[in-house]
Amino acid sequence: MTTQLDQTFAALADPTRRAILAMLLEDDMAVTDVAEPFEMSLAAISKHLGVLTASGLISQEKRGRVKWCKLEPDALREASVWMQAFGQMDAIDLDAFESFLSQQLKE
Template identity: 80%
Template sequence: MAPTLDTVFAALADPTRRQILTMLLEDDMAVTDVAQPFEMSLAAISKHLVILANAGLISQEKRGRVKWCKLEPDALKDASVWMQAFGQFEAIHLDAFERFLKSEDIPQDSR
């Protein structure tokens, strides 16, 4: 079953998981190497990796005795397409819209 957009965004919501993804941009990494820069247990890092794997953002493979993590960049495609839809709104248009809303301010009844 393909991960949902909610699952992907939930995985991306955590700064530790985003940092892990950034690290994996360079190359595949062993789980112990992923855990090295963080001040948390290997078990805690493993939980983060499970969340990233469930979201389809990484894959894990056992090579000998070592478990390796690999970035799966295609998993971000749906999230990227969704976010690009908001790119059509330029700052200038939003500023103009805000000015319009202020000009249309309707006074409220005072009680």
């Protein structure tokens, strides 16, 4: 596996990061808005966002004094291709992925 794949799968392994991705499916969000539903410090959320950014799953942009997070769905493409090589996975359907992430939030 490439380093990028390692980073992608490591980022997806954490339930908090999957929940953040599910939130970002709806729209870009300010870091403080991302942190709001979680019972952890802003510093802890920032670490999760750093992992997601390093993996390429999200991007962060400063707009004025506010840092915004944006989902980068194309980042899953390499992982999807890798999984398809096993013949057990179809191409990632982003609608199905959204449903999966929404279900994870409910658990």
